[in-house]
Amino acid sequence: MKKTRRIAAMVAAMALAATMMVPAAMMTASAADITITGVGSEEHTFEVYQIMTGTYDSTEGTFSQLKWANGIATYGGTSVTAGTDVPR
Numbered sequence: 001m002k003k004t005r006r007i008a009a010m011v012a013a014m015a016l017a018a019t020m021m022v023p024a025a026m027m028t029a030s031a032a033d034i035t036i037t038g039v040g041s042e043e044h045t046f047e048v049y050q051i052m053t054g055t056y057d058s059t060e061g062t063f064s065q066l067k068w069a070n071g072i073a074t075y076g077g078t079s080v081t082a083g084t085d086v087p088r
Contacts, residue, residue: 051068068085
């Protein structure tokens with residue numbers, strides 16, 4: 001169980017890092033439908049939204065200049081505006 005959680009967390013982190021490497025100009029704020037097959041016996045459909053933009057430093061392994069994107073309206077019960085800094 002621990003191994004599965006670690007692998008899932010690693011895959012999620014790599015997916016997040018990959019989305020941060022794509023220039024923000026190439027991403028849209030609209031939802032996209034993605035169908036994932038080959039995992040288990042059922043198909044699942046997920047909606048994906050860009051919630052933040054930023055810069056990834058591969059030498060440090062850190063993100064900086066994080067700003068909210070159009071894919072999110074509230075965080076922690078507080079309204080957020082696209083283009084404003086993400087709190088640390």
